[in-house]
Amino acid sequence: MQAQGPSTTDKLKMGAMMGGTAGLAMGFLFGSWTIIRYGPGPKGALATLSKYMLNQAAFFGFFFSIGAVIRSDSNSNLSPLQASQIMARSPAMAIRSRTEGAQMMRARWEEERRRFRRA
Template sequence: MSTPSDNSQIKEKLMMGGMMGGTVGLCVGFVFGTINIIRFGSGTKGPISMLSQYMLGSAASFGFFMSIGSVIRSDGKMPAGIQWSQKPLPIQINERRQHLKFESEQ
C-alpha cells in the first residue's frame, strides 16, 4: 500500500522526467525543425509558427515518455547504484592470488 510520502516521490519523479524530456524535446525539435524549414521552406504558416510546431510537438512527446519512464525506472525503494554496490563480487580475489603464486613457483 502506498503512503503519502511515496505518492509525493512519484509525483516528483514524474515532474522531473517531464521537465527533462521536455527540454530534450525542445532542443531536438529546434534542430529538426530548422533543418526542415531550410530544406523545404515554411509554407504558408511562416517560419516561426512552423518551428514552434516542431518544437512543441517533440517536447510533448519526449516529455510524456520520459516522465513515464522515470517513474517506472525508479520504482524500487533503493537507488540502483546502492543495490548494485551491495551485491557480492563474482570474482574470488583470494583464489586468483593463489593461482598466480602457483604459476610463479613453476
C-alpha cells in the same frame, strides 16, 4: 528517522521537465532543418518551427516522465554500486528458476501487505 527522497509525483514532473527541455532542443534542430530544406510552409517559419518544437517537447516529456517513474519504482535500499558489487560476487544468485522467482515475489508481496497494514 530515515530521510525521504522525492515522491513519485515529483519524479514524474522532473522527468517531464527534462524531456520537455530535450524535446524543445530536438524540435528546434529538426524544425530548423525542415525550414532550411523544404521552406517555411504556408503558415510561415515561426509557426512551423514552434509546431516541431512543441511536438517534440510533448513526445520526449511523456516518455521521460514514464522512464523516471519506472526507474523510481524500486524500493530497494541498495545503491547501484552496492547492487553491482553483490552481482559481481555471486552472479549465479541472479539466475533463478521460475518457481524460485514466484516464491520470492510472493514473499515480497506478503512483506508489503504486512507493512501497509501496520501503516
